[in-house]
Amino acid sequence: MRRLPEIDIFRGLLLLIIVINHTPSPAREFTTQPLGFVSAAEAFVFISAFLAGLVFSHKFQTHGELALRQLAYRRTRQIYLAHFVTLLFCLTVVGRVLGQLPPFHNMVHHYLEQPFQAGLSALLLLYQPPLLDILPMYLVFLFFTPSIVKSIAQSGWLLVLSLSLSIWLAAQFGINEWLIGALTSNWLVISPGAFNLFAWQLLWVIGLSLGYWIRQGQANTTALFKSVGPFLAAIALFFFCWRWRLVPGLADSSNYYWLINKWRLGPLRLVNFLALLGVSLWLRSYITKALLWLKPLAALGRHILPLFCVHICLGLLLIGFIELYNIPAYGCCLLLLFHIGSILLLSQVLERHSDKRLKRTDASLLPS
Numbered sequence: 550m551r552r553l554p555e556i557d558i559f560r561g562l563l564l565l566i567i568v569i570n571h572t573p574s575p576a577r578e579f580t581t582q583p584l585g586f587v588s589a590a591e592a593f594v595f596i597s598a599f600l601a602g603l604v605f606s607h608k609f610q611t612h613g614e615l616a617l618r619q620l621a622y623r624r625t626r627q628i629y630l631a632h633f634v635t636l637l638f639c640l641t642v643v644g645r646v647l648g649q650l651p652p653f654h655n656m657v658h659h660y661l662e663q664p665f666q667a668g669l670s671a672l673l674l675l676y677q678p679p680l681l682d683i684l685p686m687y688l689v690f691l692f693f694t695p696s697i698v699k700s701i702a703q704s705g706w707l708l709v710l711s712l713s714l715s716i717w718l719a720a721q722f723g724i725n726e727w728l729i730g731a732l733t734s735n736w737l738v739i740s741p742g743a744f745n746l747f748a749w750q751l752l753w754v755i756g757l758s759l760g761y762w763i764r765q766g767q768a769n770t771t772a773l774f775k776s777v778g779p780f781l782a783a784i785a786l787f788f789f790c791w792r793w794r795l796v797p798g799l800a801d802s803s804n805y806y807w808l809i810n811k812w813r814l815g816p817l818r819l820v821n822f823l824a825l826l827g828v829s830l831w832l833r834s835y836i837t838k839a840l841l842w843l844k845p846l847a848a849l850g851r852h853i854l855p856l857f858c859v860h861i862c863l864g865l866l867l868i869g870f871i872e873l874y875n876i877p878a879y880g881c882c883l884l885l886l887f888h889i890g891s892i893l894l895l896s897q898v899l900e901r902h903s904d905k906r907l908k909r910t911d912a913s914l915l916p917s
Contacts, residue, residue, distance in 0.1 A: 554847055558840045560596060561849030561896075563589045564856060565889065571680060571864040572888050573871045574881035585788030585821045586802075586809040590683070590744075591752060595826070597687065598753040602760020605698045610765075618695045625691045628854065632684040635858045636671055639678050643865050652872040656865065659738045670738040679868075680861045682742025689746055690753045697757055706758040713754035720747035720813055748814040752822070778831035784824040788817075848896040855899065856892055863888055 566589040569580045582588050609617040644660050647653040657678050660667040670676035674685040700709050725745045733739050774781070790796045802809060808817040829836060849856060867884050870876070876884070 552851070554844070555837045555840045556596065556600060557847040557850030558843050559850065560593070560853050561846030562840075562843060563593050563596070564849050564853060564860070564892070565846065567593070567857075568860050568864070568888055568892060569885065571860070572867055572881070572885045574885045575878050576882065576885060582792055584825060585785060585792045586811075586818045587788075587822045587825055588811060590811075591814075591822050593683075594686070594690075594749060594752045595756040595822075598690070598756025599760040601691070601694055602698070602757040602762075603764050604760075605694060605757075606702070606761040606764045609695075609698055609702060614695070614699060617698060621691055621695045625688055628684055628688055628691065631854050631858050632681070632688070633672070635684070635861050636678075636681060638862045639681060639865060640668065640671070642862075643678075643869070647869065650869065650873055652869040653865075656869065659740055663738055666736060667738045670740075673737070674741070675732070676738040676740050677742035680864055682744055683857075685742070686744050686746055686749060690750060694753075694757065697754060698761060701758060701761050706762060710754060710758060713751050717748050717751040717814065717819075720745050721816070725813075743812045745813045748812075751814065751819070755826075774827050774831035778828060781824045781827035781831070784820065785828050788821040788824070848900040849892070851903070852896055852899040856896055859895060860888070860892055863891060 566580045566583075570577045570589065580589075605617055605621065608620050640657060640660055643653050644657040648657060648661050654661060657667075659676060660671070660678070667676050671678075674688065677685055697709060725747050729739050729741065787796070791799050791802065799805075805817070806815075807813075808815045809821075811818065867888060871881055871884065
């Protein structure tokens with residue numbers, strides 16, 4: 550399949566937003582939830598699932614189930630290796646080298662108190678230090694993706710979505726917390742991070758289903774959402790105004806926390822996301838043209854995995870030092886610029902390396 554430049558640009562934009570959100574500075578006040586009670590994380594998970602739906606459904610249709618599983622497991626191995634390297638940095642540099650300093654000790658205190666158990670649990674994805682809970686979520690979702698794609702093909706997306714919605718509903722009543730409690734023992738450290746996988750799998754399944762649906766040519770999303778687009782836009786506008794405290798009587802969102810809870814993907818948060826998704830599909834052609842103005846960000850999207858891992862390593866160091874030295878706002882902004890600049894510079898290095906490798910491959914295919 551050919552790459553979709555607008556998807557690369559969008560992923561690059563999301564990565565920049567995540568970098569800002571993970572670096573303490575005044576800037577993240579404007580990027581944490583800019584369009585309502587939806588963060589970059591929801592968009593990131595969904596767009597990854599959508600791409601998986603496009604690619605894996607094509608592989609399943611053209612080469613069968615075995616090829617589909619091989620592709621998914623190969624990608625799973627790549628992500629696990631990236632997570633392992635990032636985890637190694639976290640436990641050695643943040644833990645062993647800087648762990649005596651309070652902010653860094655707090656980040657990996659489980660590992661410093663129980664190094665063997667925590668290390669083993671981390672390899673099993675049961676222990677996830679701060680910022681290291683995104684890739685394990687992808688690993689779990691990717692592992693089940695071949696079965697989900699096969700089920701969509703055989704049973705239809707409606708049945709699969711219904712089952713996914715039931716699991717999400719169970720998450721709202723504490724199934725994740727019950728499972729963590731049941732697994733807790735003296736042999737392993739059970740600390741799986743902030744994201745509730747039983748809730749967030751719904752975004753993955755929705756993205757997979759949409760990608761599969763579009764790949765099979767079963768949907769003209771612009772026409773499909775044209776009739777409901779204005780209604781969805783009104784819903785999205787309401788949440789936008791609520792988020793920025795422009796709705797009288799709803800200024801204090803803490804009273805409705807469980808409805809907009811990020812980690813459990815609360816009901817109103819889900820409605821907010823679906824409204825924004827519908828508006829995006831309705832205005833897809835306009836959004837695509839707007840994204841093309843941000844073409845330089847495409848390199849970020851093309852090399853998203855290594856850049857995301859480097860961002861986590863830098864983010865952990867910056868968070869720790871900002872807290873340790875109580876760095877003022879202007880200093881935090883300078884460190885944020887350093888963080889963004891480092892990621893952009895590395896993206897260009899990876900892009901040039903990728904271009905050179907592509908040229909060597911093309912040259913090797915020329916007749917001698």
